[in-house]
Amino acid sequence: MGDGVTTAAPALTQIPRAPGIAFILKKALISALVALVLFSLMIGIRTEAGPTGQLIYWTRFGDLAAMVAAVFGGSIIVELLRQWWGPVGTIRIIPPRLQSTLAVARRGIAPVLLIFTFLVPVIFYDQRYILDLGILVLTYVMLGWGLNVVVGLAGLLDLGYVAFYAVGAYSYALLATNFGLSFWVCLPLAGILAAFWGMMLGFPVLRLRGDYLAIVTLAFGEIIRLVIINWQSLTGGPNGVSGIPRPTFFGIPLVPGPDGLAAKLGIEFSPTHRIVFLFYLILGLALLTNWVTIRLRRLPIGRAWEALREDEVACRALGINITTTKLTAFATGAMFGGFAGAFFATRQGFISPESFTFQESALVLAIVVLGGMGSQLGVALAALTMIGGFELFRGLEQYRMLVFGVAMVLLMIWRPRGLIGHRAPTVFLRHSQAISSDLVKEGHG
């Protein structure tokens, strides 16, 4: 594959637009070859244990051939698509009139989305499924925004973000079940504890870059999960923590009976009240994350994060303390993860280590990358697309992952720098101009 990329460069310089048919065929052939090697054992030969325990196997060369052919054809299609709506092409195809309309639409999309989100519980009051989905999407929006501080702004690739989610969740669960502290007391504590662990992770990885940073953060995520599984006396191990108190409306529980909020307000109790409350709770938390992040970007610390992503050496020459700058990025991101974790615990009422696997880290990172690293709106849209899309394809059953994967690949071909690839300046003299993504560095992660 790497070979195909290097041969592409001279071809591109000679003929600016389309690399020739020969190149496309060559690339497809290489892909098909890789597929053949991979699938010859995975699909070509099927093995099973026979009734008496012996090994039986049979060949499926027809399926193998079909698969390899599909990869060959798919590679050609992808390459053609890349040429037609490649990142360069999109801007040229759209006429200027439409572009200005799009610009207006783009500016309007955030407020419209926000108002719509506020109205979701009103519109879909009877549809529990939609409300639950909304809560799920908002949780990931919040996680995405939190991780965005570390990955998008500071440019530090963190593959273990779920660790802070777990720390937040377990902090609330354990504090609430053991000491009877209320959600509103535990929420800041969960954030502080997660931020503390963010710093703990930050120290050893200060000098690491790129792949090394990614591997250590990944390991950190696993360590936290394994500690939770094995520290049975504190965390309950694989059994998790159950009976986590539900959130209260600032001390007033959302329960039927005379003490509940419904009775106090003089309305009839309905279990939906709690769902709606949770919806607005996570919306509030997510908006807080967003507000703080936007504020921080315009403060010296936020600018230092972005400068760090752009050029660490130049930062040092300007007297910026790299150590504290990186640690604050880790801590801030982790704190938001901790808040989200506490919310998760109170919503579920039960948590176990299974909820905090690497898959969660990968999903949140995918949201950040897909959204366009650093863009708040992009991350929100990406969370909506990923989580919502995931549900949308539920009808496709076992092909869900496949369809989803293909959609992701196509999206990344069309927009390699994410849905919102450009960067908005944090300060301006006359007019704020979006900065094109090919100037903005991705950091050393």
Next chain:
Amino acid sequence: MSGDSILTVDRLSMRFGGIVAVNDLSFGAERRKITALIGPNGAGKTTVFNCITGFYKPTSGMMRLIHDDGRAFQLERLNDFRISKLAKVARTFQNIRLFPGMTALENLMVAQHNALMLASGLTFLGLIGAPSWRAAEKRAIDLAQLWLDRIGLLDRADDAAGNLPYGDQRRLEIARAMCTEPALLCLDEPAAGLNTRESAALSELLLSIRADQGTSILLIEHDMSVVMEISDHVVVMDYGVKIAEGTPQDVRDDPRVIAAYLGADEEEAIAVMESGA
């Protein structure tokens, strides 16, 4: 070194494995003067800068910096960002290191990080939008604006630094260094890649920085027209050692310097010089 030195480099050596990039080098930079450090490629000039600005730990030697108020800093003992933050030594790089994805204005704001960090109450005052923070931010923008104006980039303040032409990027990097309000400004080949008109503008900018800000300047430069025009004192290096120093005139006429530059022996070099002039 006589006079009032802001920087005194004493027997500085820097080794990389077997390579001796800087060998027992001593020189001084006078206060409010422009000192040029010249020498052929690979002479070790950038390495000297990297030692002064804390990017390399020197193998041996001392570097002493004395502020106007008499405070002294032993640069080899300070590390990393503290040289810029405390000793107030700013630098530019041979290959420009701006923040390409940030605007020109943002680049200059990042340079004021330490001052702004204090003004924002380590972020907390800034987060709540305290009036004192707003005032400090306004002042920082004004300072950035002033520098953008001085380098003639005011109307490109909101453009990404990576989008600016090469010459503008060079000047922006100098402005960014100046926004840290340095006592000593170290410039690594600021005229590299500039055309004659741009070089002349650069000379003017550096002279005005010395005159208006009173900043001492240490300058590495290959463009002899710039060196001869603006420097007060020139130090010449070759193979890591100092081979000559003096006024631009002294140095220009020194056969050892000519020989080092031409890589020939002295008589030959003089012959070439005379036939050229």
